[in-house]
Structures are given as C-alpha cells and as structure tokens.
Amino acid sequence: MARNVKIKTARAELDMTQKALADAVGVSRQTMNAIEQGNYNPTIRLCRAICKVLGKTLDELFGEENDDER
Amino acid sequence: MARNVKIKTARAELDMTQKALADAVGVSRQTMNAIEQGNYNPTIRLCRAICKVLGKTLDELFGEENDDER
DNA sequence: CAAAAATGTAATATATACTTGACAAAAATT
DNA sequence: AATTTTTGTCAAGTATATATTACATTTTTG
Numbered sequence: 001m002a003r004n005v006k007i008k009t010a011r012a013e014l015d016m017t018q019k020a021l022a023d024a025v026g027v028s029r030q031t032m033n034a035i036e037q038g039n040y041n042p043t044i045r046l047c048r049a050i051c052k053v054l055g056k057t058l059d060e061l062f063g064e065e066n067d068d069e070r
Numbered sequence: 071m072a073r074n075v076k077i078k079t080a081r082a083e084l085d086m087t088q089k090a091l092a093d094a095v096g097v098s099r100q101t102m103n104a105i106e107q108g109n110y111n112p113t114i115r116l117c118r119a120i121c122k123v124l125g126k127t128l129d130e131l132f133g134e135e136n137d138d139e140r
Numbered sequence: 141c142a143a144a145a146a147t148g149t150a151a152t153a154t155a156t157a158c159t160t161g162a163c164a165a166a167a168a169t170t
Numbered sequence: 171a172a173t174t175t176t177t178g179t180c181a182a183g184t185a186t187a188t189a190t191t192a193c194a195t196t197t198t199t200g
Contacts, residue, residue, distance in 0.1 A: 043111045044132050058128035062114050
C-alpha cells in the first residue's frame with residue numbers, strides 16, 4: 001500500500017516529528033501519519049504544503065505511485 | 071483564483087476535449103472543468119492520473135500555487 | 141530499566157471532493 | 171447563419187479526506 005518513506009526521510013533530515021510536521025502544515029497528526037503509512041489520498045494543497053515545509057518538490061515526494069493504493 | 075492554464079495548454083497540445091480528458095482520467099467533466107477553472111483542490115491521485123494522460127510531471131502541471139486558492 | 145515522547149491505529153463526526161442532471165453561452169463545423 | 175460541440179456554471183446528492191478522542195505499542199531519553 002505504498003508507505004511514503006520519502007516523507008519520513010525528508011522529515012528525519014530536518015529532525016522533525018510527525019506532530020511537528022503536522023502542525024507546520026496545519027493538519028492533524030493522524031492525517032500525517034496516515035499519509036506516511038500510505039493509507040491516504042491527500043489533496044494537492046496539502047501535498048504542496050508538505051513539500052514547502054520539507055523543501056522538496058511534488059515530484060520528489062509524491063511522484064510515481066504505481067501501485068493501486070486507495 | 072488560479073486558473074490552471076497549464077492543463078488547458080497540455081490538453082490543447084494533444085487536441086483533447088475536457089470531456090475526453092475527464093473520461094481518460096475517470097472523473098466527471100464538471101470536475102475537470104472546475105480544476106481548470108481553479109475552483110478545486112483535487113486529490114493527489116487525480117493529479118497523478120491527469121499528469122499521466124497529459125504526459126507531464128506533477129511539478130509541471132500542479133507546481134507552485136502561490137495565491138490563496140480554496 | 142523506567143519514564144517520556146513518538147508512532148500506529150481505531151471509532152465517530154464533519155468538511156469537502158466529486159457525481160449527476162440540467163441549462164446557457166461560447167466556439168467550432170457545415 | 172444554423173447546428174453541433176464544447177465549455178462554464180448551478181443545485182442537490184454521495185463518497186471520502188480530515189478532525190477529534192482515545193489507547194496501545196514502539197522508540198528515545200534520563
């Protein structure tokens with residue numbers, strides 16, 4: 001189900017906790033967790049916000065999901 | 071409110087109608103129209119599907135929305 | 141190793157993405 | 171210029187992204 005390890009890694013690089021990222025991005029901790037877990041199909045606005053905070057591009061963090069996630 | 075002219079352009083390059091793109095992507099024509107109109111905050115999965123059909127990257131079609139869209 | 145912090149996960153509730161149907165206006169076709 | 175196709179938009183409904191509360195487990199820290 002496509003765990004998003006790229007977010008986890010980028011977060012680690014900045015030494016940010018899931019909660020810190022969630023707060024920075026204006027979303028609940030559970031939502032951030034679910035996104036990293038690959039259980040979510042977030043909106044583009046949220047993806048953009050995450051990219052902005054983590055200093056990555058959309059393609060870097062959310063590119064090519066080949067599998068059939070929900 | 072940030073009309074997405076990039077999608078419109080990419081669509082024109084392929085000589086696709088809004089309906090054709092909507093069908094190819096598995097979404098209603100109204101939804102595609104609203105996205106081009108900038109009234110929507112689509113999910114990343116839909117964005118990926120649009121990119122795939124139009125042969126563009128996420129960054130190309132959905133990068134940097136600076137303005138305060140909804 | 142114990143305590144604290146961070147993470148994974150579930151249930152219920154709410155906001156909003158997306159659908160369907162319908163109609164008007166604009167653009168393209170003949 | 172008339173007809174058809176495409177686009178823009180609205181209203182009401184359904185599906186799902188996200189919030190909140192809560193608790194168990196894992197990881198980190200003292």
